[in-house]
Amino acid sequence: MTAIAGNVLMNASMMCADPMHLGHEVDALVGAGIDMFHCDVMDGVFVPNITLGLYQIEALSKLSTVPIEVHLMVSKPEDYVETLADYGVAIITVHAESTRHLSRLLHSIKKRGIRVGLSLNPATPVTSVKDVMHLVDLLQIMTVDPGFAGQAFLTRSNERVAEARTMLEELGLHDVTIQVDGSINTTTIPDVVASGAKSLVLGSSSLFGVGTDHYEERIIELRKVAGLHGTN
Numbered sequence: 001m002t003a004i005a006g007n008v009l010m011n012a013s014m015m016c017a018d019p020m021h022l023g024h025e026v027d028a029l030v031g032a033g034i035d036m037f038h039c040d041v042m043d044g045v046f047v048p049n050i051t052l053g054l055y056q057i058e059a060l061s062k063l064s065t066v067p068i069e070v071h072l073m074v075s076k077p078e079d080y081v082e083t084l085a086d087y088g089v090a091i092i093t094v095h096a097e098s099t100r101h102l103s104r105l106l107h108s109i110k111k112r113g114i115r116v117g118l119s120l121n122p123a124t125p126v127t128s129v130k131d132v133m134h135l136v137d138l139l140q141i142m143t144v145d146p147g148f149a150g151q152a153f154l155t156r157s158n159e160r161v162a163e164a165r166t167m168l169e170e171l172g173l174h175d176v177t178i179q180v181d182g183s184i185n186t187t188t189i190p191d192v193v194a195s196g197a198k199s200l201v202l203g204s205s206s207l208f209g210v211g212t213d214h215y216e217e218r219i220i221e222l223r224k225v226a227g228l229h230g231t232n
Contacts, residue, residue, distance in 0.1 A: 008193055008226040010219055011036040011069065011179065013203035014060065015051045022056070026063045028212035032219050036067045036090070038181070038201045043074040046098055047147035054083055061087040069093060069117060069138075071181070073146050078105055085112040093117025093140055096129050106135040119181070121146060122154050126163045133173055138199065139164055143192070144182030153183035158195045165196030189225045200226065 012034045017025040029037070039057055044050045061068060067090035072080055077094045084092055092109050096118060099105050109116045118129060119140040126141075133139070141164055143157035161178060168176050179199035180192045185206040192200070202208075202222065210218055 008197070008223070009035040009177070009179075009199040010222060011038045011199055011201045012207060013038045013040065013181075013201050015040045016203040016208040019056070022059065023063055024212060026060065028215050030065055032215035034066060034215075034219060036069050036199075037064055039068060039070045039089075041070060041072050041074060041080065042147065043076075045075040046095070047073045049147045054080070054087075057084065057089070058087050061089065067091065071117070071119065071140070072098070074098065078108065081105075081108055081112065081114075085114055089114065091115040091117045091138060093119050093138060095119045095121065095146075096124055097121055102129075103132050103135070106132055110135055117179070119146075120160075122157070122160075126160055127167055130167060130171070133168065133171055133176065136173075136176055138177045138179055139168070140179040140181055140201075141197070142182055143180050143184065143188070146182075151183060153188045157182075158191045161192055161195035161197050186222065186225050189222065193226050 012029050014037050040051045042049045042051045057070060069091040070084050070089050071093045073095060075098060077098050081092060092114050094105055096102055106116050115137040116135055117138040117140055118136045119142060121142050122145055141160050143153050144151040161180060164178050177198045178196050180197045181201040183205055184200045184202060206222060207218055
């Protein structure tokens with residue numbers, strides 16, 4: 001999970017892919033060198049939108065040869081863990097704000113042999129999850145309010161990424177990967193990587209919309225941009 005020193009993971013946000021040609025999208029992204037698939041599941045309750053459902057995740061799990069991360073933006077994440085485990089996903093990322101019993105939820109993911117992701121909304125203090133970080137493999141800092149693609153990058157996000165990096169260093173948790181999600185593109189990548197991000201969720205503002213024939217050159221471009229500060 002942890003990026004190799006000097007590298008940054010490229011994670012494609014599949015809510016931005018063409019749902020009518022999922023197999024073609026997957027093949028093109030894998031051929032272009034994508035590192036992971038990021039799948040947003042929204043229930044219209046925790047966030048005001050509905051995106052990928054479990055059937056789409058199951059279909060993707062049968063097509064994909066790269067790891068799948070499922071980002072649960074739902075009001076009852078506990079109800080999804082067992083099914084996603086059966087699909088063989090690599091990471092389940094849950095929101096700290098979505099459950100009263102966060103430690104129990106993270107343990108339930110971990111005991112199934114799945115890597116644990118923890119996501120924080122922009123208004124949630126980074127240090128509020130300090131006591132459960134020993135259970136976490138990936139800490140996701142939302143750089144927009146969750147729910148919709150195409151939003152503007154929130155300016156304080158870089159400070160929050162840096163704060164997360166400092167917290168992890170103080171806890172001695174050097175293997176936890178910091179991921180950023182929301183309006184990640186060639187403009188915002190240098191600063192988020194310099195602040196400590198090692199995994200980038202790539203959506204409509206950076207990867208999709210250029211046509212599948214151009215995914216490889218776009219990912220190469222994004223890796224070069226991230227590499228400007230890749231050793232931080």
